[in-house]
Amino acid sequence: MELVLSANFDVPNSHQIAVYESRGGYQAASKALAMTPEQIIDEVKASGLRGRGGAGFPTGLKWSFLPKDNPKPRYLCINADESEPGTFKDRKILEKDPHRMIEGIIIAAYAIQSHTAYIYYRGEFCDQGRTIDAALAEAKAKGYFGDTCFGHDFKLEIHTHRGAGAYICGEETGLIESLEGKKGQPRLKPPFPATHGVFQCPTIVNNVETLATLPFILTQGAAAYAAMGTPKSAGTRLMCISGHVNNPGVYEIEMGLPMLDFINNQGGGMRNGKKMKALIPGGSSTPIITAKEAETLKLDYESMAEHGTMFGSGGLMVLDEDTDIVDAMRVLLRFYAHESCGQCTPCREGTDWVYKIAKRLSEGSGTEEDIKTLLELCDNMEGKTICPLAAAASMPARSYVMKFKDEFLAKVKPTAVPAGAR
Numbered sequence: 001m002e003l004v005l006s007a008n009f010d011v012p013n014s015h016q017i018a019v020y021e022s023r024g025g026y027q028a029a030s031k032a033l034a035m036t037p038e039q040i041i042d043e044v045k046a047s048g049l050r051g052r053g054g055a056g057f058p059t060g061l062k063w064s065f066l067p068k069d070n071p072k073p074r075y076l077c078i079n080a081d082e083s084e085p086g087t088f089k090d091r092k093i094l095e096k097d098p099h100r101m102i103e104g105i106i107i108a109a110y111a112i113q114s115h116t117a118y119i120y121y122r123g124e125f126c127d128q129g130r131t132i133d134a135a136l137a138e139a140k141a142k143g144y145f146g147d148t149c150f151g152h153d154f155k156l157e158i159h160t161h162r163g164a165g166a167y168i169c170g171e172e173t174g175l176i177e178s179l180e181g182k183k184g185q186p187r188l189k190p191p192f193p194a195t196h197g198v199f200q201c202p203t204i205v206n207n208v209e210t211l212a213t214l215p216f217i218l219t220q221g222a223a224a225y226a227a228m229g230t231p232k233s234a235g236t237r238l239m240c241i242s243g244h245v246n247n248p249g250v251y252e253i254e255m256g257l258p259m260l261d262f263i264n265n266q267g268g269g270m271r272n273g274k275k276m277k278a279l280i281p282g283g284s285s286t287p288i289i290t291a292k293e294a295e296t297l298k299l300d301y302e303s304m305a306e307h308g309t310m311f312g313s314g315g316l317m318v319l320d321e322d323t324d325i326v327d328a329m330r331v332l333l334r335f336y337a338h339e340s341c342g343q344c345t346p347c348r349e350g351t352d353w354v355y356k357i358a359k360r361l362s363e364g365s366g367t368e369e370d371i372k373t374l375l376e377l378c379d380n381m382e383g384k385t386i387c388p389l390a391a392a393a394s395m396p397a398r399s400y401v402m403k404f405k406d407e408f409l410a411k412v413k414p415t416a417v418p419a420g421a422r
């Protein structure tokens with residue numbers, strides 16, 4: 001497998017432009033500027049690249065949704081908010097290979113004919129923010145973007161914007177609102193950002209890793225990228241692995257790799273020789289998978305869907321046999337209750353309510369009725385809100401209860417009502 005994203009991670013001073021260029025950096029953007037925007041979009045479509053922010057939407061197709069006859073300026077937003085628990089791969093790109101992302105931004109901005117790009121990074125990324133700013137200054141000084149790009153008559157400014165540490169600002173319209181200086185609350189869709197995004201102008205929001213993949217596609221060609229992975233999950237991706245394994249970290253994998261191979265090889269196997277109980281495959285909002293189900297799971301979009309879960313943002317968390325699943329659900333739901341932006345009643349009230357029930361259950365003071373109420377609440381939170389945060393809490397919660405029902409029942413308080421009177 002050819003490394004698309006992580007080839008520079010272990011190279012000393014890989015964040016500096018001289019090192020990046022010595023390894024072939026910026027040749028892809030230089031090549032792209034000599035192509036037509038349509039040729040680039042066609043190349044990205046042919047590569048099969050899907051967005052790595054979570055939803056897995058085809059990148060070239062997304063770009064082609066921009067209206068052709070709209071005279072307003074177009075914007076490119078780079079989503080570096082990376083707040084999904086279990087996910088820490090964009091951080092690695094920002095720290096170790098920021099120029100790969102910047103090169104991707106130049107390619108994408110030219111392809112969609114945007115003259116302004118905003119890198120929106122999460123509030124906690126203080127050091128990473130400084131690294132990005134330094135890298136941008138280096139690339140601008142070389143004339144790679146600015147009044148011209150690589151000597152071509154194409155103007156591009158790239159700005160950075162630091163968030164304030166809210167998970168919901170990773171949702172693309174929450175990000176746009178926050179970028180505009182407003183409270184970071186998602187917008188009702190439609191209209192979608194492609195027509196009404198930043199300042200109500202056509203906008204594309206792309207994840208850091210998605211953009212960092214573009215230099216490879218432009219230099220090696222779409223066919224080389226599509227030759228890796230599976231028919232519907234082309235190429236490679238960065239996987240984060242954390243939890244009860246020996247070697248937690250960020251690893252680049254070819255799509256389609258069996259889950260257990262990844263855990264046992266890159267992840268170094270289970271810690272302290274324990275058995276696996278379950279895993280959360282793609283960040284905290286993805287439904288849980290039992291150890292038995294994991295035996296046939298592969299690291300691609302198709303296999304995740306077949307197993308009733310999602311690939312999400314590639315944030316794999318592995319749980320060993322000693323894990324208290326009820327308590328793990330409590331921790332998960334506390335996060336979502338805290339991060340709900342509060343606009344929609346089913347989410348604002350629902351996330352808080354399910355968290356309180358989970359807390360009761362984990363403390364041993366919940367009842368069997370609580371489990372039923374929790375499942376009912378989950379049903380009422382899905383598909384009834386402005387953004388998918390409510391579903392991001394309810395879908396995994398339901399899977400924890402359904403797949404580990406016995407553990408939940410073992411924790412409920414014995415009822416005071418005599419069985420015959422119920």
Ligand SMILES: Cc1cc2nc3c(=O)[nH]c(=O)nc-3n(C[C@H](O)[C@H](O)[C@H](O)COP(=O)(O)O)c2cc1C
Nearest residue numbers: 051052053079081082083170171172205206207210
């Ligand atoms: C609650 C919520 C949080 C999200 N957080 C992030 C995030 O931190 N980073 C990210 O790239 N996408 C995040 N997304 C997905 C974005 O809305 C959007 O789909 C993505 O940035 C598009 O980029 P892509 O097409 O390159 O994947 C989040 C979505 C939701 C619903």
Ligand code: SF4
Nearest residue numbers: 341343344347385387
């Ligand atoms: S679903 Fe939750 S986070 Fe999303 S807009 Fe509604 S209240 Fe806000």
